[in-house]
Amino acid sequence: MKLDSLIPAPLRKPAKPGEGNGAKGAAPADLKTAPPERQSDAAKLGDKAKEAPADVLAWVDQRTAASGFLTGMLFRKVPKGTNWFYTLGSATLFAFIAQAVTGVFLAMFYTPSTTQAYASISHINNEVFLGAFVHGMHKWGSSVMVILIFLHMGRTFFFGAYKYPRELNWVIGVVLLILTMTMAFTGYLLPFDQRSFWASVVGININGTGPVVGPYLSDFLRAGPELGATTLSRFYAIHMLLLPGAIIALIGAHMYLVVKLGTTAPPWVRAQKPRNATPTSALDAGVDGNGGGPR
Amino acid sequence: MTRRRAFTVASQALGGVAGAAIVLPAVGFAVAPIFHRGKERWEAVGPVGDFVEDTYRQVVFTETEGIGDAGKTTAYVRKGSKSLGEDPKQMVAVSNRCAHLGCPVRFVEAAGNFICPCHGGVYDFVGKVIGGPPVRPLDQFQARIRNGQVELGPRYSVTSQLEPVRARDPGEFTGGIWEYLYPPRPSTFPPPSG
Numbered sequence: 114m115k116l117d118s119l120i121p122a123p124l125r126k127p128a129k130p131g132e133g134n135g136a137k138g139a140a141p142a143d144l145k146t147a148p149p150e151r152q153s154d155a156a157k158l159g160d161k162a163k164e165a166p167a168d169v170l171a172w173v174d175q176r177t178a179a180s181g182f183l184t185g186m187l188f189r190k191v192p193k194g195t196n197w198f199y200t201l202g203s204a205t206l207f208a209f210i211a212q213a214v215t216g217v218f219l220a221m222f223y224t225p226s227t228t229q230a231y232a233s234i235s236h237i238n239n240e241v242f243l244g245a246f247v248h249g250m251h252k253w254g255s256s257v258m259v260i261l262i263f264l265h266m267g268r269t270f271f272f273g274a275y276k277y278p279r280e281l282n283w284v285i286g287v288v289l290l291i292l293t294m295t296m297a298f299t300g301y302l303l304p305f306d307q308r309s310f311w312a313s314v315v316g317i318n319i320n321g322t323g324p325v326v327g328p329y330l331s332d333f334l335r336a337g338p339e340l341g342a343t344t345l346s347r348f349y350a351i352h353m354l355l356l357p358g359a360i361i362a363l364i365g366a367h368m369y370l371v372v373k374l375g376t377t378a379p380p381w382v383r384a385q386k387p388r389n390a391t392p393t394s395a396l397d398a399g400v401d402g403n404g405g406g407p408r
Numbered sequence: 409m410t411r412r413r414a415f416t417v418a419s420q421a422l423g424g425v426a427g428a429a430i431v432l433p434a435v436g437f438a439v440a441p442i443f444h445r446g447k448e449r450w451e452a453v454g455p456v457g458d459f460v461e462d463t464y465r466q467v468v469f470t471e472t473e474g475i476g477d478a479g480k481t482t483a484y485v486r487k488g489s490k491s492l493g494e495d496p497k498q499m500v501a502v503s504n505r506c507a508h509l510g511c512p513v514r515f516v517e518a519a520g521n522f523i524c525p526c527h528g529g530v531y532d533f534v535g536k537v538i539g540g541p542p543v544r545p546l547d548q549f550q551a552r553i554r555n556g557q558v559e560l561g562p563r564y565s566v567t568s569q570l571e572p573v574r575a576r577d578p579g580e581f582t583g584g585i586w587e588y589l590y591p592p593r594p595s596t597f598p599p600p601s602g
Contacts, residue, residue: 227475310478315509315526322579324589329442331577331593336441338575338595342475343441 185372192378198272199376201265206364208258212296213357215251223303225349227342230305255297262293274377282370285363292360299352305345313348314340443594449473452557453485459558461487461496464515466504469560481505483549483560484515484522492534499551501560502535507542510578522546534570544582545570550600562597572599 152160174180191199222241224233237244266286269275275283302313317340321331336343378384409417453467464484472479482504488494502522506513511526521538522531530539535546545568550561565576567583574592576582581590 227478305478311511315511318510318578321577325591328577328580328590328593332442332595333439337444337446337472338593339472339479341472341479347438 189372189375191376192382194379194382195376196379198268198379201261201268202371205258205261205265206368208254208261209360209364211254212251212258215247215254216353216357218247219251220353225303225346227305227345230303230345234304234306255300259293259297262290266290272377273380279370279374279377282367282374285367285370289360289363289367292356292363296352296356296360299348299356302345302348303352310340313344441595445595445597446472448562448597450552450554450559450561452554452559453483454558455556456487456499456553456558457556459485459487459499461489463517464502466515467501467560471563482512485551485558485560497553499553499558500534501549501551503547503549503563505547505578507537507544507546507565507578508540513546535566536568536570543579544568544576547575548572564597564599574599 219237222233222237222244224230234248237248239245269283269286298313298316301316302309317331317334320334321327323330332338334344334347335341336347449470451469453469454465459465464486466482467485468480468482470479471481483501484504485499485501488496488498488500490496494500504512504514504522506524506526506529508524508527508529511524513522513524513529513531515522520533522535524530524540524542528540529537529542531542531546532538535548537543537545545566547563547565549563552559552561563575564572565574565582566572569583571583573582573587575596576590576592580586
């Protein structure tokens with residue numbers, strides 16, 4: 114394959130047992146009957162140019178030894194029956210990345226001040242080039258992310274993918290759900306129009322109805338007895354500094370466990386004996402027809 | 409204890425102290441507003457002659473300074489009514505903040521009731537709940553008369569019998585055991601005596 118020549122040997126997809134003739138290719142049968150063709154200088158230069166991306170990757174790989182990790186992560190085995198429902202987690206991740214990217218550009222124009230916040234949002238919507246589009250992606254994208262995270266959670270629940278040994282990943286996922294909801298709550302105040310103001314008033318007061326600690330929690334969220342200037346800057350800091358950092362860290366842990374443990378087969382796929390009795394690597398040990406679950 | 413162990417403990421303790429030196433002030437910074445009470449604020453909202461005893465007049469005044477319109481709040485003000493057993497020299501100032509979740513209620517003259525647009529809370533003429541989800545009567549503001557002007561001061565909440573207590577957030581019950589389940593916040597002012 115032409116594409117294979119651009120990928121360094123350790124990163125190439127390993128051939129299936131009994132197929133192909135190995136990643137390195139077979140040696141020529143006889144040099145006398147099939148002498149190597151002489152190449153022109155231009156052709157040699159062309160070959161070198163073709164090798165350049167592979168050389169760069171090899172240079173990086175020699176210094177990071179990343180290819181083993183990448184091969185394990187990108188070419189990991191998935192169980193039979195894997196279907197479109199398994200893409201909901203990636204979809205949620207994509208929604209988060211879209212939120213992060215659009216959020217960075219919105220932050221370039223937004224002013225977290227009670228007297229200027231609304232004006233800066235209407236400036237984004239009405240005057241900045243594509244501002245309404247980017248703001249719209251961020252606004253509607255937040256709903257998309259909340260919907261996707263719930264669908265992903267539902268898939269995990271109904272496929273039984275939260276069971277041993279994946280309980281910890283379920284717990285991390287629930288924390289991510291809470292953080293996403295907090296993200297949606299704190300972001301709602303930022304345009305500082307009537308809707309966001311009163312929605313935040315109501316939301317904070319719902320927090321306050323918790324017995325004993327509720328009233329203090331309300332004062333903490335508002336930074337005082339009334340919703341005011343410090344509330345807005347507090348919500349802004351939580352929305353764009355505290356929560357994204359926490360979410361990125363937890364997504365890292367979440368995906369580490371997904372790669373480490375593998376995905377589950379759908380419940381309607383029968384467990385079967387693995388074709389290879391001995392796992393070829395520690396990573397393979399967790400990924401077989403049974404999804405690594407108890408037999 | 410070995411030398412190695414002593415150094416391990418010492419370096420970890422030092423790291424802990426360094427971590428605490430950063431984290432504790434930051435947490436204190438975020439939590440401090442809970443324990444801070446602002447300056448008591450009184451604002452004139454009009455001459456006494458503007459107000460009568462059988463209906464409310466709507467006034468808007470500043471509750472939180474320095475944040476423009478967002479810091480303003482609305483009160484419904486009237487004179488004390490003899491027929492309701494109140495002191496006619498006192499002013500009554502009812503907050504428009506719904507005791508359910510804080511939406512702005514409106515006094516509907518024809519019905520003589522306060523009605524909330526969000527979830528259908530209804531209060532009678534003195535602010536007691538007569539329908540919907542609110543958990544206690546409407547809050548009130550301390551009111552006084554200075555140089556012929558009505559002045560409004562700090563907010564306070566009331567029990568179901570209209571006895572003043574310290575200001576609570578909407579959604580929190582008042583009176584009885586609720587005074588302990590929803591403790592008064594240090595950021596609020598003491599209620600008027602009597």
